[in-house]
Amino acid sequence: MTLRVILADDHPIFRDGLVASIEETGEFEVVGVGETAEDAIRLAKEMQPDVALLDLSMPGGGIQAARAIRAAGTAAQVAMLTVSEDDSDVMAALNAGVTGYVLKGVSAEELRRVLKRIAKGEAHITPSLAAQVLKLMQAAKVAEPNPIDTLSKREEDILRRVAKGMSNREIAEGLSLQEKTVKHYMTEILSKLHARNRVEAAIIAHEAWRDQD
Structure with a gap:
């Protein structure tokens, strides 16, 4: 296409x-x-x-x-x-x-x-x-526990795939979920990370898990 x-x-x-x-x-x-x-x-x-x-x-x-x-x-x-x-x-x-x-x-x-x-x-x-x-995103926030630690196992699985550049559809297929379910999880993830969009969420994930990759 x-x-x-x-x-x-x-x-x-x-x-x-x-x-x-x-x-x-x-x-x-x-x-x-x-x-x-x-x-x-x-x-x-x-x-x-x-x-x-x-x-x-x-x-x-x-x-x-x-x-x-x-x-x-x-x-x-x-x-x-x-x-x-x-x-x-x-x-x-x-x-x-x-x-x-x-x-x-x-x-x-x-x-x-x-x-x-x-x-x-x-x-x-x-x-x-x-x-x-x-750094700018972090400087703009009040000091608090690392929000990435508040993610559930399922939310973490999804965020790791977002950080790899996968679309909602690809994530849904990989985790045997419906795409609308992934969208719901993404809403929760963005809220917990205080991220405005997928770009910010992916950046947070890359930095948080850099030493693990």
Whole structure:
């Protein structure tokens, strides 16, 4: 199945090269291209893509576009493609509901791999940013017992699979559960970890269990 992508970036040369790179293998179709937040919001509404891939610093702001698209539900997933490694930008993107935060230095092959995972709803954040994001998340919370220790065995089993990039469907199949049951467990896991989304939950899991892997 060909995955449908919209792309918004205000640098024409980079944007044109990105379209060619994404479509190179025939696994993706770029169904809309724009250069502003307004373009991205309009294209998402018109095309209902699998992934909206947004530049952080385009006119109108990638964060604002992501927030509007997520609120409207006009793209299945939203990802940020940016040069920014600034902590506040990463956190703002996560708070806006993006599924992926990818740096522009990534290779075309790796970007396609990441986009395929994001299209499945699997969280992705560039590994070099994960540790600093976790520190920010922890600094913003009141000192308390490690919330990961409050997970049940079943919740831990599910979180370990989330941390490996597995989708709810894959987790359900692996644990012989219904997908809606996995979604229910994920709600509980996010609540216990005080995580806003799967990206944060996966980061917490990676850091907590790093020495065990």
